[in-house]
Amino acid sequence: MSQVSNVIEHDVFTLYRGSTPLLVSMPHVGTLIPAYLQARYTPRALQLEDTDWHLEAVYDFVRDSGASLIVPRYSRYVIDLNRPSENTPMYAGANNTELCPTCFFTGEPLYREGQAPDEAEIAKRVATYWNPYHATLAAELQRLHQAHGHAVLFDAHSIHSELPWLFEGRLPDLNLGTVNGSSAAPALRDALAQVLASQTAYTQVVDGRFKGGHITRHFGRPAEGLHAVQLEMCWKCYMAEQPPYVLDEARAERVRPLLKKLLHSLMEWTPQ
Numbered sequence: 001m002s003q004v005s006n007v008i009e010h011d012v013f014t015l016y017r018g019s020t021p022l023l024v025s026m027p028h029v030g031t032l033i034p035a036y037l038q039a040r041y042t043p044r045a046l047q048l049e050d051t052d053w054h055l056e057a058v059y060d061f062v063r064d065s066g067a068s069l070i071v072p073r074y075s076r077y078v079i080d081l082n083r084p085s086e087n088t089p090m091y092a093g094a095n096n097t098e099l100c101p102t103c104f105f106t107g108e109p110l111y112r113e114g115q116a117p118d119e120a121e122i123a124k125r126v127a128t129y130w131n132p133y134h135a136t137l138a139a140e141l142q143r144l145h146q147a148h149g150h151a152v153l154f155d156a157h158s159i160h161s162e163l164p165w166l167f168e169g170r171l172p173d174l175n176l177g178t179v180n181g182s183s184a185a186p187a188l189r190d191a192l193a194q195v196l197a198s199q200t201a202y203t204q205v206v207d208g209r210f211k212g213g214h215i216t217r218h219f220g221r222p223a224e225g226l227h228a229v230q231l232e233m234c235w236k237c238y239m240a241e242q243p244p245y246v247l248d249e250a251r252a253e254r255v256r257p258l259l260k261k262l263l264h265s266l267m268e269w270t271p272q
Contacts, residue, residue: 011073012132015140018068020267021148023140024059025215026156027081027133028052030072037078040115047243048075050105052158054247058238059156061260067154067267068140072133077101077110079125081133082155082213087122100125107165137219145225152188152266153228155215160241161234167209173202174258175232177212183220184227188269192229195261202237202258225271231262 006017029052038046062069072081079100087099102116103109109116117125137153144151161171176192178184189206196204212220212230220228235241238252 008136010132010136012129013070013072013136015136016063016069016071017140017143018063018066020066020068021144021150022065022067022152022154022263022267023137023144024062024067024069024154024156024263025137026052026055026059026069026071027215028076028157029055030074030076030078032074033078034074040111041077042110042112044108045077045104045110048077049243049245050076050101051245052156053235053245054239054252055156055158057247058158058252058256059259061256062263065260065263065267067263068144070133070136070140072129074129079129081130082157082215084214084218085126085130085134099130105160105163105166137215141219141226150225150227150271152184152269153215153219153226154263154266155213155228155230157210157213157230157232158235158238159232161236171209171232171234172205173234173237174204175208175210176204176206177210177216177230177232178207178228179212179217179220180207183212183216183222184229185222185271187272188227188266189229191265191269192262195258195265199258202255229266 008015031048031051033041056071080097083099085099097103100117100122101110141151141153174196176196178189181189193206210230210232216228216230219226237255239248240246
């Protein structure tokens with residue numbers, strides 16, 4: 001791991017350290033699969049279709065805003081940084097992908113027959129990829145809390161708007177999750193909900209199908225001055241939903257002002 005100024009380069013991630021109470025995490029933007037693993041995946045898996053494509057580009061304003069930003073390098077197909085390390089399901093009664101996913105969001109297998117990781121390999125991946133990312137999340141939130149008296153985590157995600165294996169119908173464009181109000185102060189949740197409700201260009205919901213994954217659930221502890229929210233944004237807001245998943249800069253430019261308002265609200269909010 002190396003550090004240059006406020007940039008920390010790790011084998012698993014890059015952390016840009018900011019000066020506001022806000023930390024932005026993008027746990028599913030990584031696109032690397034280690035060479036020693038590649039032959040075990042199906043050819044389709046190596047196309048990485050379930051990546052949160054182009055989020056760094058869509059949120060290109062974050063680093064200049066004063067917020068901290070952490071960006072992983074490795075694909076969610078290697079390990080899902082937004083799942084608990086003990087691999088318990090996020091959404092009871094629904095299809096879920098695992099800590100080390102074995103299937104696509106459409107349900108088909110990611111690995112060639114007999115090549116999925118066993119428990120020993122999963123534990124090794126946790127140690128190599130998951131633990132450093134989460135340790136850094138915790139340390140950065142602690143630093144921000146010490147500096148500002150509170151800290152806010154924004155977990156940024158994106159997804160295809162229609163995935164029958166995971167949910168029925170079409171998702172709203174913007175899906176804000178606060179684990180039914182438990183991961184952030186009510187006033188902060190209300191402020192973000194008001195930002196979403198103040199516009200009509202995008203459909204939106206608060207604590208709908210996606211209420212927040214492990215990162216939001218684990219780090220959102222309002223009683224301790226740590227607040228966490230997740231935003232799941234449909235791909236169609238900023239990119240093509242079919243291969244090769246090209247960024248549509250015109251659409252991205254239209255949604256950025258709303259994203260900026262959300263993050264500005266997170267940075268400016270203070271506990272009462």
